[in-house]
Amino acid sequence: xxxxxxxxxxxxxxxxxxxxxxxxxxxxxxxxxxxxxxxxxxxxxxxxxxxxxxxxxxxxxxxxxxxxxxxxxxxxxxxxxxxxxxxxxxxxxxxxxxxxxxxxxxxxxxxxxxxxxxxxxxxxxxxxxxxxxxxxxxxxxxxxxxxxxxxxxxxxxxxxxxxxxxxxxxxxxxxxxxxxxxxxxxxxxxxxxxxxxxxxxxxxxxxxxxxxxxxxxxxxxxxxxxxxxxxxxxxxxxxxxxxxxxxxxxxxxxxxxxxxxxxxxxxx
Numbered sequence: 577x578x579x580x581x582x583x584x585x586x587x588x589x590x591x592x593x594x595x596x597x598x599x600x601x602x603x604x605x606x607x608x609x610x611x612x613x614x615x616x617x618x619x620x621x622x623x624x625x626x627x628x629x630x631x632x633x634x635x636x637x638x639x640x641x642x643x644x645x646x647x648x649x650x651x652x653x654x655x656x657x658x659x660x661x662x663x664x665x666x667x668x669x670x671x672x673x674x675x676x677x678x679x680x681x682x683x684x685x686x687x688x689x690x691x692x693x694x695x696x697x698x699x700x701x702x703x704x705x706x707x708x709x710x711x712x713x714x715x716x717x718x719x720x721x722x723x724x725x726x727x728x729x730x731x732x733x734x735x736x737x738x739x740x741x742x743x744x745x746x747x748x749x750x751x752x753x754x755x756x757x758x759x760x761x762x763x764x765x766x767x768x769x770x771x772x773x774x775x776x777x778x779x780x781x782x783x784x785x786x787x788x789x790x791x792x793x794x795x796x797x798x799x800x801x802x803x804x805x806x807x808x809x810x811x812x813x814x815x816x817x818x819x820x821x822x823x824x825x826x827x828x829x830x831x832x833x834x835x836x837x838x839x840x841x842x843x844x
Contacts, residue, residue, distance in 0.1 A: 593737065595686070601744050602780040608821070610812040610828050611775050614835045615796060617806045622841040634841070637674070637765045637788065638702040642840045644786050645670040645694035647831040648761055653823050654784040654814060655760045657751035664818060665751035670695040673759035673782065676709055690759040699840045729757060758782060766790075775809045785813040808835070 623634045648655050648670045656666040672694045675686040689709045691702060732743050747753040758781045765788040766772040773790040789809035796805035812831070814824055834840075 599779050606816040607813050608816045612810040613807045615805050616808045619838040622838045635703040635706050638706050639699050641763050642699045643834040649695045651827040657754045659751035669693045671759040673762050775811050777811050783815045787811040
């Protein structure tokens with residue numbers, strides 16, 4: 577009896593090695609996680625209504641990004657990086673990296689794209705930007721960070737692993753380099769790719785990470801009546817070196833308020 581059976585041998589590609597390096601860097605943080613269940617019934621209804629009236633689509637993920645960016649604007653301590661040993665840089669612009677999945681050479685590859693100044697864009701502008709980047713061609717040079725790469729990013733992607741580690745070490749000490757090349761608040765939506773019940777916990781470099789998990793229907797209480805509502809699983813991850821529990825709780829409260837009330841979906 578063959579105790580091993582059939583199997584395929586696949587290369588551990590440069591793409592996977594790059595991702596492993598970034599995840600290893602993200603694992604250095606002292607993370608705190610908040611697992612949320614947010615009623616998005618109103619928002620889903622408004623998005624459906626807009627599609628029926630305008631014959632156009634609004635990205636649900638784009639709307640989540642808008643809510644996150646607006647909430648972060650009110651709680652800027654989450655929009656920060658440590659700089660050196662003694663400083664924290666708190667930024668005005670909320671730059672949100674998102675993953676966009678591509679299939680290149682028979683391999684499924686995530687490509688990162690940063691929505692710059694997401695706090696200054698409306699839901700439609702963010703939706704159009706996402707739709708555009710989803711159509712963007714991808715090569716071995718751009719598969720991890722997308723197009724429009726700086727010379728440093730192009731060099732880093734093709735460099736030997738020891739140089740990549742050195743560059744990450746330099747970026748770790750510079751808030752400006754981290755914001756420029758990695759954004760400030762990461763948003764990943766598992767629901768973009770498949771049906772995913774439950775929560776997801778992200779590991780990554782941005783100081784604040786928002787993971788959008790599954791969407792479920794279940795009974796909820798609305799004005800003392802029980803109704804079938806749609807609830808979204810959301811995980812908020814922050815670096816405890818920069819953010820304590822009280823600011824995190826206030827941010828969660830603001831984000832929940834925006835999402836439950838369909839922020840940014842009226843008068844568009």
